[in-house]
Amino acid sequence: MSESTKHITVHTSSLFDSKQKRFVNDVSIVIDVKTGLIADTFTRGDEALSQDELSRPDTIDLRGLTVLPGLVDAHTHLFLHPYADVASLHQMRDESAVERIVRATNHARAALDAGYTTYRDLGTEGLGDADAGFRDTINRGLTPGPRMFVATECIASSGGYEIRQESRGGALGCCGGGTAVPRISDPADGVDGVRAAVRRRLGAGADIVKFYADYRKRALRFPAPSWPGAPEIRFPPSAHPLYGARNPNTLLFNQAEMDAMVAEARLAHAPIAAHAHSPEGVIMAARAGVTSIEHGMTPSEDALRAMKEHDVLFVPTLSVFEASLDSYGEEGEQVLREILQHTKNAFDRGIRLACGGDTGAFAHGENVRELELFAKAGIPAPDVLKAATLRGWEVCGGDLCGRRFGYVGAGWAADLVAVSGDPLKDLGVLRNVLFVMKDGEVYKGSSI
Numbered sequence: 327m328s329e330s331t332k333h334i335t336v337h338t339s340s341l342f343d344s345k346q347k348r349f350v351n352d353v354s355i356v357i358d359v360k361t362g363l364i365a366d367t368f369t370r371g372d373e374a375l376s377q378d379e380l381s382r383p384d385t386i387d388l389r390g391l392t393v394l395p396g397l398v399d400a401h402t403h404l405f406l407h408p409y410a411d412v413a414s415l416h417q418m419r420d421e422s423a424v425e426r427i428v429r430a431t432n433h434a435r436a437a438l439d440a441g442y443t444t445y446r447d448l449g450t451e452g453l454g455d456a457d458a459g460f461r462d463t464i465n466r467g468l469t470p471g472p473r474m475f476v477a478t479e480c481i482a483s484s485g486g487y488e489i490r491q492e493s494r495g496g497a498l499g500c501c502g503g504g505t506a507v508p509r510i511s512d513p514a515d516g517v518d519g520v521r522a523a524v525r526r527r528l529g530a531g532a533d534i535v536k537f538y539a540d541y542r543k544r545a546l547r548f549p550a551p552s553w554p555g556a557p558e559i560r561f562p563p564s565a566h567p568l569y570g571a572r573n574p575n576t577l578l579f580n581q582a583e584m585d586a587m588v589a590e591a592r593l594a595h596a597p598i599a600a601h602a603h604s605p606e607g608v609i610m611a612a613r614a615g616v617t618s619i620e621h622g623m624t625p626s627e628d629a630l631r632a633m634k635e636h637d638v639l640f641v642p643t644l645s646v647f648e649a650s651l652d653s654y655g656e657e658g659e660q661v662l663r664e665i666l667q668h669t670k671n672a673f674d675r676g677i678r679l680a681c682g683g684d685t686g687a688f689a690h691g692e693n694v695r696e697l698e699l700f701a702k703a704g705i706p707a708p709d710v711l712k713a714a715t716l717r718g719w720e721v722c723g724g725d726l727c728g729r730r731f732g733y734v735g736a737g738w739a740a741d742l743v744a745v746s747g748d749p750l751k752d753l754g755v756l757r758n759v760l761f762v763m764k765d766g767e768v769y770k771g772s773s774i
């Protein structure tokens with residue numbers, strides 16, 4: 327690239343300011359191609375841009391379109407594809423590593439194509455630390471994809487998050503045998519044990535630590551049939567995801583263990599996320615000082631109070647609940663309504679929300695569904711757009727993550743997307759992204 331093209335200028339007529347939560351007019355953005363950062367922004371005067379100016383190779387004209395910072399999905403699993411096609415058990419247990427990695431390569435491309443320039447990827451679900459290696463292939467320019475922040479394996483306590491295997495110990499559980507299954511978490515117990523686990527994760531290349539504050543581990547009491555011909559459990563208890571007794575959420579760690587994980591992550595200046603469904607799990611993780619709560623969907627004023635008090639970011643993952651509505655039977659619609667209302671209550675309390683769908687459980691590329699569900703919950707569109715951009719950066723650790731993104735300003739990553747139409751009227755226009763730039767590089771819409 328010659329000296330004269332070291333900078334490119336992008337002209338916009340409608341640009342989303344994710345700090346002010348409003349669109350600003352006639353802003354031009356100067357990008358340093360070498361650093362991938364925005365060097366400067368300025369508001370153009372009345373003077374019309376000349377045809378000469380516009381036809382220069384270092385100029386991109388996005389006027390007439392709606393321009394936003396690149397979108398951030400705050401909760402993804404790049405190695406998963408829709409559960410509606412293949413249940414998670416079979417993806418984790420039965421698909422080869424090669425198949426999963428090839429799928430992930432396609433997922434990464436689909437995500438970037440959909441305007442997602444950052445993925446906060448919270449666990450490989452049975453593929454060890456492969457996400458760290460995958461992230462590096464993107465960073466090395468070998469394959470297109472979002473900027474990834476990865477968790478590698480998640481931390482759970484013994485027996486807390488693992489593949490149910492009824493034959494594991496042979497007939498009596500004492501004589502060996504059984505089949506081998508991949509582990510889906512890094513098991514750790516006790517204050518020293520969980521500290522060691524955080525150290526292992528960071529050593530494995532994690533950008534962010536994730537632990538399970540709780541899990542439905544007692545599902546083992548009522549196992550679903552997982553092989554052809556296996557009989558159903560007779561007279562199963564209620565499958566209600568919020569209040570049912572079939573899969574009650576059980577705390578996996580005590581307060582001292584959660585505190586220790588957060589302290590250890592802080593020593594390494596790493597953000598830390600907690601999976602928590604139950605109010606008890608949310609409250610304990612918030613008290614420990616985690617960066618974010620993932621899911622947190624059981625309606626509870628106490629849980630909201632704890633998140634607010636400890637200034638924890640909340641990633642409600644509404645899309646994954648919607649995607650699994652069918653499995654809740656007749657109660658599905660009512661469950662979703664309660665979860666949406668809980669999310670709105672969190673917003674009304676001033677809790678910082680980020681958009682992350684648990685994407686992978688439904689299709690990569692459909693990530694915008696989470697924004698639509700935020701709107702359905704009653705959150706105003708400008709706040710939804712902030713939750714999908716600037717809040718996404720905050721939940722990646724903000725300045726701890728080493729790069730600024732999710733806002734258009736000098737010193738921030740040159741991540742831009744453009745759509746036609748007005749997202750304030752209909753967030754659905756974001757489903758048709760016409761232009762994608764990440765780190766100053768155009769991945770889509772180069773003919774614009």
Ligand SMILES: [Zn+2]
Pocket residue numbers: 401402403448684
């Ligand atoms: Zn997840």
